[in-house]
Amino acid sequence: MQMKRLALALAAAACFAPAAQAQTEIQWWHSMGGALGERLNGLAGKFNASQKDYKVVAVYKGQYPVSMTAAIAAFRAGNAPHILQVFEVGTATMMAAKGAVVPVAKVMADAKEPFNPKAYLPTVAGYYTDLKGNMLSFPFNSSTVLFYINHDSFRKAGLDPNKPPRTWAEVNAAAEKLKGSGQQCTYTTSWPSWMHIENFSAWHDVPMGTKQNGMGGFDTQFNFNSPLHVRHVAMLGDMAKRGLFTYAGRTNQGDAKFSSGECAMFSGSASATAGIRKAARFEWSANFIPYHDDVKGAPQNSIIGGASLWVMGGKKPVEYRGVAKFLAFLSRPEVQMEWHTGTGYVPITLASYDLTRKSGYYDKNPGADLPVRQLTHKAPTANSKGLRFGNFVQGREVIEEELEAVFSGRKEAKAALDDAVRRGNDILRRFEAANR
Amino acid sequence: MEKRVVFRSAWLPYALLAPQIAVTLVFFFWPAVQAVWFSFQEQDAFGLRTEFVGLANFERLFRDENYLASFGTTALFSSLVAFSGIAISLLLATMADRVVRGALAYKTLLIWPYAVAPAVAGVLWAFLFAPSIGVITYVLKQAGIDWNWIIDAEQAMLLVVVASVWKQISYNFLFFLAGLQSIPRSLIEAAAIDGAGPLRRFWTIVFPLLSPTTFFLLVVNIVYAFFDTFGVIDATTQGGPAQATHILVYKVYYDGVKAADLGGSSAQSVVLMFIVIALTAVQFRFVERRVQY
Numbered sequence: 224m225q226m227k228r229l230a231l232a233l234a235a236a237a238c239f240a241p242a243a244q245a246q247t248e249i250q251w252w253h254s255m256g257g258a259l260g261e262r263l264n265g266l267a268g269k270f271n272a273s274q275k276d277y278k279v280v281a282v283y284k285g286q287y288p289v290s291m292t293a294a295i296a297a298f299r300a301g302n303a304p305h306i307l308q309v310f311e312v313g314t315a316t317m318m319a320a321k322g323a324v325v326p327v328a329k330v331m332a333d334a335k336e337p338f339n340p341k342a343y344l345p346t347v348a349g350y351y352t353d354l355k356g357n358m359l360s361f362p363f364n365s366s367t368v369l370f371y372i373n374h375d376s377f378r379k380a381g382l383d384p385n386k387p388p389r390t391w392a393e394v395n396a397a398a399e400k401l402k403g404s405g406q407q408c409t410y411t412t413s414w415p416s417w418m419h420i421e422n423f424s425a426w427h428d429v430p431m432g433t434k435q436n437g438m439g440g441f442d443t444q445f446n447f448n449s450p451l452h453v454r455h456v457a458m459l460g461d462m463a464k465r466g467l468f469t470y471a472g473r474t475n476q477g478d479a480k481f482s483s484g485e486c487a488m489f490s491g492s493a494s495a496t497a498g499i500r501k502a503a504r505f506e507w508s509a510n511f512i513p514y515h516d517d518v519k520g521a522p523q524n525s526i527i528g529g530a531s532l533w534v535m536g537g538k539k540p541v542e543y544r545g546v547a548k549f550l551a552f553l554s555r556p557e558v559q560m561e562w563h564t565g566t567g568y569v570p571i572t573l574a575s576y577d578l579t580r581k582s583g584y585y586d587k588n589p590g591a592d593l594p595v596r597q598l599t600h601k602a603p604t605a606n607s608k609g610l611r612f613g614n615f616v617q618g619r620e621v622i623e624e625e626l627e628a629v630f631s632g633r634k635e636a637k638a639a640l641d642d643a644v645r646r647g648n649d650i651l652r653r654f655e656a657a658n659r
Numbered sequence: 660m661e662k663r664v665v666f667r668s669a670w671l672p673y674a675l676l677a678p679q680i681a682v683t684l685v686f687f688f689w690p691a692v693q694a695v696w697f698s699f700q701e702q703d704a705f706g707l708r709t710e711f712v713g714l715a716n717f718e719r720l721f722r723d724e725n726y727l728a729s730f731g732t733t734a735l736f737s738s739l740v741a742f743s744g745i746a747i748s749l750l751l752a753t754m755a756d757r758v759v760r761g762a763l764a765y766k767t768l769l770i771w772p773y774a775v776a777p778a779v780a781g782v783l784w785a786f787l788f789a790p791s792i793g794v795i796t797y798v799l800k801q802a803g804i805d806w807n808w809i810i811d812a813e814q815a816m817l818l819v820v821v822a823s824v825w826k827q828i829s830y831n832f833l834f835f836l837a838g839l840q841s842i843p844r845s846l847i848e849a850a851a852i853d854g855a856g857p858l859r860r861f862w863t864i865v866f867p868l869l870s871p872t873t874f875f876l877l878v879v880n881i882v883y884a885f886f887d888t889f890g891v892i893d894a895t896t897q898g899g900p901a902q903a904t905h906i907l908v909y910k911v912y913y914d915g916v917k918a919a920d921l922g923g924s925s926a927q928s929v930v931l932m933f934i935v936i937a938l939t940a941v942q943f944r945f946v947e948r949r950v951q952y
Contacts, residue, residue, distance in 0.1 A: 288916075288917045291919075292916055292917070292919065295704055295705055295706075295919060298705055299705070299706050316703075316704050316919065319703060320703065320704065320705040320707060321707070322707055323705040323707060463810075470809060470810045470900075471790075471809065472809050472899075473897065473899065476790075476809070479791065479792065480791055483791065483792070485791055614918055614919075614920065616917060616918045616919075617913075617914065617918045617920065620898075620913070620918075623899070624898075624899065624901050624902055624905075625901070627810065627899055627900040627901045628900075628901040630810060630900075631810045631811070631812065631900055631901065633812075633901060634901075646723075646725065649719075649723070653701075653719075653920075653923070656701060657701050657702060657703045657708065657710075657922075658703050658708070659708075
């Protein structure tokens with residue numbers, strides 16, 4: 224067996240020797256399972272077919288926290304991948320790891336690969352760019368939060384589904400009517416912190432932390448216990464008490480509650496669209512997220528969620544050239560359009576957005592451009608560019624715990640948000656100390 | 660007559676023990692020492708900067724009222740798991756011991772759950788009890804019970820206890836069954852002839868004779884509840900709602916594995932280690948006195 228395999232390998236080497244010698248392998252660890260994983264493999268395959276010098280090997284490493292832990296362990300053992308897909312809450316951790324990562328801007332410059340940061344959607348690229356304008360990681364899959372309504376339930380309650388609630392006051396009024404018509408669950412949400420603290424702050428142009436939401440330095444402090452935040456969370460607690468808001472859990476459990484028809488209104492990721500389209504046995508639409516209309520400047524723009532590609536440190540120059548080539552390939556309008564239309568994630572460059580629009584895709588799929596329109600609703604401000612909080616994996620957990628205390632009626636909104644800010648700041652200070 | 664086996668060689672007993680000692684050292688003592696070492700350090704996720712911080716990690720833990728609150732949660736959780744796990748499996752074992760026909764099938768089925776990984780068990784129970792789509796949720800709703808552990812703290816605790824106990828029953832069952840089978844039939848028969856009913860026979864003969872087994876299982880179950888249950892919690896409640904099911908070991912797992920906070924996580928595991936050492940010592944000191952070997 225051993226001999227046979229050796230002979231085979233030798234034979235193969237003899238046949239392909241020139242090609243094999245020239246090809247440099249680029250390891251890419253990612254967290255896209257199922258249909259998304261197939262799309263991702265398609266991208267790698269296309270790149271490999273487009274040239275002969277480099278071969279991108281895409282490896283699925285489990286969900287976001289798992290693949291990140293695996294990559295950290297691999298880095299400590301000295302065999303990290305070249306490219307690692309990291310979820311947005313891991314951004315500060317990656318960025319702080321100087322020496323473990325190489326900023327994308329540097330990779331592109333070193334490889335002399337043409338690269339213009341201005342070509343990218345500001346709210347998308349901004350999340351992963353430092354204040355000097357250097358792109359740190361490559362925005363790969365980004366979505367944002369949308370507001371979904373069930374048209375059939377709206378009609379049954381005597382509401383006009385073509386006039387979806389735009390403000391939270393209208394959401395409350397609609398919820399009352401829906402409840403009156405016998406709707407068990409009128410409103411639910413997925414990703415409570417991302418929706419009701421992170422995006423809520425950006426959409427109302429208020430900070431959730433100092434130093435431009437952490438973008439200006441690790442000495443940032445949370446301040447999402449402002450009167451506006453308290454008012455919003457108190458409103459949700461009140462809705463829960465009156466049976467107008469059904470809490471679904473910390474991740475995407477709300478998706479199923481909407482697509483099964485159980486809940487009539489729903490805040491969820493734009494990436495939930497595919498699942499809803501498949502499962503929903505009713506007419507529905509996605510809309511801009513609601514806002515409080517007495518807040519000046521609202522609605523501003525929403526922020527992204529999703530993941531970006533980080534280039535890991537300690538590799539050979541020739542490998543970095545391959546990485547740069549691959550990232551340039553991913554930025555091509557036609558490649559982006561394919562990814563955008565195939566997955567529902569937003570296009571990352573303005574050119575690909577234009578190309579998709581010109582192709583007539585948005586006319587055939589009304590609402591497919593909604594995430595981009597909401598992300599670019601206004602030019603991003605210091606409050607709506609994105610977030611960069613140290614160890615936000617823990618920070619988000621704290622926020623979600625305190626929100627749950629409000630939703631279950633165990634804590635007042637003010638006390639809960641004060642506690643969340645205080646506990647969150649402890650985490651930020653520790654991160655600052657560890658990354659000094 | 661001397662029944663003990665005596666080794667005449669000076670090195671043979673040590674050589675025979677060596678593999679076991681090596682395994683214990685490498686897989687138990689070495690990680691424990693490392694955890695203690697890490698608990699005095701502050702480290703970034705990638706291990707690029709390491710700073711010796713003395714007891715700072717511990718100080719921070721004990722200042723955190725949420726961490727202190729999770730001691731109470733852990734105590735409640737562990738005693739529920741250990742007590743109901745032992746009680747239910749004792750009941751099942753006494754039943755299975757009496758079965759004549761099909762005994763093997765019963766026993767096999769009862770031992771089966773032990774082969775299921777904690778995370779899988781958690782997912783199974785989470786599906787059965789899922790707030791909107793779970794089968795059992797549906798049955799409960801028909802019975803007029805509003806089942807929603809996503810937001811109801813007591814129900815969440817109940818769910819993780821049930822899932823953890825279910826996992827451990829097989830193990831307990833095996834030991835109880837073996838214990839029951841080693842009780843001489845003649846003793847029980849003599850009591851029966853003297854007119855003792857089944858319950859009286861159980862409490863005055865069977866239970867005392869099982870006490871070494873019960874004591875062993877008490878120790879094992881408490882260790883299980885303290886250390887091995889994070890998989891179940893991660894797959895179901897993830898510590899929520901709020902912090903209702905946030906037991907100590909889950910926080911160790913979350914901070915260490917998911918949030919890459921090695922210093923904080925190691926400090927917690929050292930605290931946990933001391934608690935379990937203390938608990939085991941207390942059990943041997945006080946509970947064991949009542950055990951009849």
